[in-house]
Amino acid sequence: MNAPLIGARIERKEDYRFLTGAGQYTDDVTLPGQTHAVFVRSPHAHATLKSIDKSKALKAPGVLAVFTGEDLKVGGLPCGWLITDVNGQPMKEPVHPSLAQGKVRHVGDQVAVVIAETLDQAQDAAGLVEVDYGVLPSVTSTDKARAKGAPQLHEIAPDNTCYVWAIGDKAACDAAFSKAAHVTKLDLVNNRLIPNAIEPRAANGMYSRADDSYTLYVASQNPHVERLLMTAFVLGLPEHKVRVVAPDVGGGFGSKIYLYAEDVVVTWASKQINRPVKWTCERSESFVSDAHGRDHVTTVELAMDKDGKFLGMRVKTTANVGAYLSTFASCVPTILYATLLAGQYTTPVIHCEVTAVFTNTVPVDAYRGAGRPEATYVVERVVEQAAREMKLDPAEIRRRNFIKTFPYQTPVALMYDTGDYEATLSAAIKMADVAGFPARRKASEAKGKLRGLGYAAYIEACGIAPSNIAGALGARAGLFEAGEVRMHPTGSCTVFTGSHSHGQGHETTFAQVVADRLGLPIESVDIVHGDTSKILFGMGTYGSRSIAVGGTAIYKALDKIIAKGKKIAAHLMEAAETDIEYDRGVFKVAGTDKQKTIGEVSFAAYVPHNYPLDKLEPGLNENAFYDPTNFTFPAGSYVCEVEIDPDTGVTKIEKFTAVDDFGNIINPMIVEGQVHGGLTQGIGQALLEGCKYDPESGQLITGSYMDYTMPRADDVPNYQVDTRVTACTHNPLGVKGCGEAGAIGAPAALMNAITDALQVYGINDLPMPASPQTVWKTIQNAKQKKAA
Amino acid sequence: MSIKVSMTVNGKPVSAQVEERTLLVTLIREELRLTGTHVGCDTAQCGACTVHMNGKAVKSCSMVAMQAEGANIVTIEGIAAADGTLHPMQAAFKENHGLQCGFCTPGMVMNAIDLAKGNPNLTETEIREGLEGNLCRCTGYHNIVKSIAAGAKAMAK
Ligand code: FES
Ligand code: FES
Numbered sequence: 013m014n015a016p017l018i019g020a021r022i023e024r025k026e027d028y029r030f031l032t033g034a035g036q037y038t039d040d041v042t043l044p045g046q047t048h049a050v051f052v053r054s055p056h057a058h059a060t061l062k063s064i065d066k067s068k069a070l071k072a073p074g075v076l077a078v079f080t081g082e083d084l085k086v087g088g089l090p091c092g093w094l095i096t097d098v099n100g101q102p103m104k105e106p107v108h109p110s111l112a113q114g115k116v117r118h119v120g121d122q123v124a125v126v127i128a129e130t131l132d133q134a135q136d137a138a139g140l141v142e143v144d145y146g147v148l149p150s151v152t153s154t155d156k157a158r159a160k161g162a163p164q165l166h167e168i169a170p171d172n173t174c175y176v177w178a179i180g181d182k183a184a185c186d187a188a189f190s191k192a193a194h195v196t197k198l199d200l201v202n203n204r205l206i207p208n209a210i211e212p213r214a215a216n217g218m219y220s221r222a223d224d225s226y227t228l229y230v231a232s233q234n235p236h237v238e239r240l241l242m243t244a245f246v247l248g249l250p251e252h253k254v255r256v257v258a259p260d261v262g263g264g265f266g267s268k269i270y271l272y273a274e275d276v277v278v279t280w281a282s283k284q285i286n287r288p289v290k291w292t293c294e295r296s297e298s299f300v301s302d303a304h305g306r307d308h309v310t311t312v313e314l315a316m317d318k319d320g321k322f323l324g325m326r327v328k329t330t331a332n333v334g335a336y337l338s339t340f341a342s343c344v345p346t347i348l349y350a351t352l353l354a355g356q357y358t359t360p361v362i363h364c365e366v367t368a369v370f371t372n373t374v375p376v377d378a379y380r381g382a383g384r385p386e387a388t389y390v391v392e393r394v395v396e397q398a399a400r401e402m403k404l405d406p407a408e409i410r411r412r413n414f415i416k417t418f419p420y421q422t423p424v425a426l427m428y429d430t431g432d433y434e435a436t437l438s439a440a441i442k443m444a445d446v447a448g449f450p451a452r453r454k455a456s457e458a459k460g461k462l463r464g465l466g467y468a469a470y471i472e473a474c475g476i477a478p479s480n481i482a483g484a485l486g487a488r489a490g491l492f493e494a495g496e497v498r499m500h501p502t503g504s505c506t507v508f509t510g511s512h513s514h515g516q517g518h519e520t521t522f523a524q525v526v527a528d529r530l531g532l533p534i535e536s537v538d539i540v541h542g543d544t545s546k547i548l549f550g551m552g553t554y555g556s557r558s559i560a561v562g563g564t565a566i567y568k569a570l571d572k573i574i575a576k577g578k579k580i581a582a583h584l585m586e587a588a589e590t591d592i593e594y595d596r597g598v599f600k601v602a603g604t605d606k607q608k609t610i611g612e613v614s615f616a617a618y619v620p621h622n623y624p625l626d627k628l629e630p631g632l633n634e635n636a637f638y639d640p641t642n643f644t645f646p647a648g649s650y651v652c653e654v655e656i657d658p659d660t661g662v663t664k665i666e667k668f669t670a671v672d673d674f675g676n677i678i679n680p681m682i683v684e685g686q687v688h689g690g691l692t693q694g695i696g697q698a699l700l701e702g703c704k705y706d707p708e709s710g711q712l713i714t715g716s717y718m719d720y721t722m723p724r725a726d727d728v729p730n731y732q733v734d735t736r737v738t739a740c741t742h743n744p745l746g747v748k749g750c751g752e753a754g755a756i757g758a759p760a761a762l763m764n765a766i767t768d769a770l771q772v773y774g775i776n777d778l779p780m781p782a783s784p785q786t787v788w789k790t791i792q793n794a795k796q797k798k799a800a
Numbered sequence: 801m802s803i804k805v806s807m808t809v810n811g812k813p814v815s816a817q818v819e820e821r822t823l824l825v826t827l828i829r830e831e832l833r834l835t836g837t838h839v840g841c842d843t844a845q846c847g848a849c850t851v852h853m854n855g856k857a858v859k860s861c862s863m864v865a866m867q868a869e870g871a872n873i874v875t876i877e878g879i880a881a882a883d884g885t886l887h888p889m890q891a892a893f894k895e896n897h898g899l900q901c902g903f904c905t906p907g908m909v910m911n912a913i914d915l916a917k918g919n920p921n922l923t924e925t926e927i928r929e930g931l932e933g934n935l936c937r938c939t940g941y942h943n944i945v946k947s948i949a950a951g952a953k954a955m956a957k
Contacts, residue, residue, distance in 0.1 A: 023895060027899060210840045210903045262903025262904075296842055685940075688939060723941075724935065725927070725932070725934070
């Protein structure tokens with residue numbers, strides 16, 4: 013028997029191909045007869061399309077076709093979640109065309125596509141498409157979208173309002189506030205981010221006349237969902253005639269979940285010209301066409317008794333959804349946000365109202381964390397501020413309010429199954445050497461620097477489920493996952509999963525789960541994902557669901573393999589099935605030394621010479637669909653320590669400590685990597701990244717790597733990470749998910765550290781990103797105020 | 801106007817007809833079909849396209865193919881040994897989980913080999929500063945830094 017693989021730091025199976033340049037990303041796929049597409053995009057934030065003249069472009073060398081919205085009369089890009097307004101009305105769902113119909117609503121909105129023999133030719137000809145725009149006034153800012161006289165984006169959405177939605181008992185909440193000894197209030201902005209996976213989006217559509225079928229290669233996190241949405245809602249094609257392949261995908265972070273216009277256009281166009289059509293996004297184009305993230309404006313109030321015990325929380329948020337509803341845009345600021353506002357605390361009543369607004373900006377959708385970073389930012393900023401106002405230690409105020417018994421029903425719909433918040437907090441405090449902080453602060457002060465320490469104790473909900481409850485809340489898709497385990501005659505194994513890996517390392521983690529249970533060497537197990545023609549179905553990867561939902565589906569398929577294997581083994585050893593015991597690849601007759609390995613059983617299943625053919629089908633191939641009964645609830649405590657130079661405003665992260673509870677861990681090396689990456693994105697949000705539109709023209713100001721500051725190696729520290737384990741109670745692996753945690757907890761911890769350092773100036777808030785300029789200016793303003 | 805360029809790529813002489821404006825990275829990816837070299841941006845800032853030209857790391861998106869006339873180019877496909885054994889820097893990335901989605905990885909490895917050449921004891925600060933021109937969105941750099949430190953040591957052996 014092999015050594016246990018669960019919990020082992022196994023080097024990744026996928027790395028060899030990535031390290032040798034043998035990865036196959038979408039743009040690496042070139043098909044016979046390949047043509048190239050370039051999109052003509054709106055340079056205006058808001059305009060009518062008066063006319064489009066494609067004649068010059070059509071005459072340019074190598075050009076095969078130019079299509080506009082006039083040519084592409086198909087369904088709009090659908091939104092996958094219906095939110096119901098406080099008045100019982102469905103949210104406003106304006107048509108989201110793949111190529112503009114009469115109007116453009118954000119810079120980058122796609123107006124036409126030019127297809128040519130070569131990319132250069134397509135690019136040259138795109139410049140020859142003459143579009144006459146009737147420029148309209150625009151609105152890009154979240155808090156101005158509903159202002160009187162604001163330009164209106166969609167006729168069906170008065171006041172640019174998509175919905176007003178609420179959760180929680182308002183009357184009970186108001187009553188709690190009336191009894192409060194103290195109320196802490198904060199106005200917070202969660203800055204808009206641009207996901208920036210390093211592989212730009214790409215799509216390559218191919219039509220085959222031979223069998224009237226389509227193949228789409230696309231950088232997607234969920235090929236089956238992409239196919240379902242595209243065939244059923246947009247192109248009206250039979251699903252079995254469309255194959256979607258998401259090969260190696262270079263990072264997603266949410267931005268590659270959605271069905272995008274370009275995917276539809278290249279698929280449709282490949283039939284029109286009867287040639288494969290490839291589009292690869294340029295980086296500057298991705299800034300104006302990939303779904304953005306976050307963009308909330310929030311007021312939060314926290315009511316406490318005299319001891320700092322939370323009595324109630326009131327939250328009012330305006331969420332910018334951009335110009336159109338992207339695939340999951342509607343559920344991010346509601347179902348994935350407001351339900352997390354209890355955090356790790358026993359706050360008995362919570363009320364949250366969310367207004368979603370349309371603006372002349374790129375659509376906003378789920379970006380690493382999706383609603384949960386926004387919720388954590390609100391909760392953890394107000395809790396830290398409350399500690400300051402109540403003169404309590406920030407760890408102490410958290411401890412006084414921690415949930416300690418599980419399962420725990422929050423006032424905002426969720427039921428936490430398990431957790432130990434004290435364990436992660438105390439471990440983080442120790443690891444961060446909080447006890448030594450006063451001395452370090454003194455040392456900084458001696459150098460003329462300011463030092464601050466900030467906490468964030470986050471909760472996350474992963475593996476959104478179950479499907480029926482989600483359906484009742486407006487989900488328009490299932491939330492299960494599918495897996496298939498195929499034993500081969502000679503004892504090796506191929507596993508097919510509906511989860512998709514775009515950096516997460518499923519080829520290794522999932523293989524560990526399977527190899528461990530089957531007692532096989534990990535080399536004998538391969539994981540296949542990302543191709544609708546190979547995998548029975550799949551909902552894909554988002555919301556840190558892969559191990560908890562996709563992993564469990566595989567586990568359930570293994571249950572069936574083992575159950576059938578027992579029958580075969582019983583026959584081979586002439587024993588009763590009830591006497592067969594199974595342990596990691598070995599079937600034993602209880603109380604004897606008779607045994608058969610999974611390899612022998614597999615062989616018998618495929619070469620059924622000695623086999624109960626009258627009772628059992630040959631073969632050993634099983635699949636399972638798994639629909640979880642609940643979310644999983646990873647949680648953790650982060651401690652961030654910064655040093656600020658008040659003369660320059662430069663913030664240096666001295667230490668970042670993260671202690672997470674992800675339930676059981678399959679591969680700690682991969683989990684740590686996920687945390688590092690998430691933390692860096694969270695630090696990016698707090699310190700560097702911020703999407704800015706010009707309020708007058710609606711132009712994207714941060715439209716390239718020159719203007720949008722991505723975290724680089726010398727912007728971030730070495731991290732100290734550790735885990736504590738409370739196993740998830742409702743999946744057999746006891747796993748919770750780890751993909752988003754870092755991005756959820758880091759911004760609050762960092763901003764709490766910065767405002768802690770700036771307490772000397774009485775500064776309790778400053779906007780993200782806390783760039784040197786912002787920090788310096790905030791200090792200057794505070795100094796002037798003090799002097800005045 | 802189409803012109804002929806000749807150079808050595810991964811030890812083999814190659815020549816191709818290209819446009820004057822054709823970038824080196826386009827020649828490598830589209831003409832030579834060496835798709836391990838990636839394109840992550842259009843402003844020469846992500847480093848995904850890094851290759852070696854005459855032994856030095858260069859961004860192949862920021863030069864035209866003509867500028868590489870007669871040069872010795874090595875791409876990520878030319879780094880491992882002929883029998884497929886990983887180069888010590890590649891091995892270090894694998895051992896230290898220095899990659900996730902793999903898209904930035906070829907550029908990271910090519911840059912790292914150049915950084916490490918003759919510098920077996922690279923400090924963390926030197927590595928982080930040396931990565932100024934390479935973006936990674938997945939790893940948070942922590943394990944890339946570790947990989948490069950280990951790879952530099954292994955290269956000196
Ligand atoms: S593609 Fe060359 S630096 Fe980004
Ligand atoms: S590993 Fe994905 S960008 Fe670096």
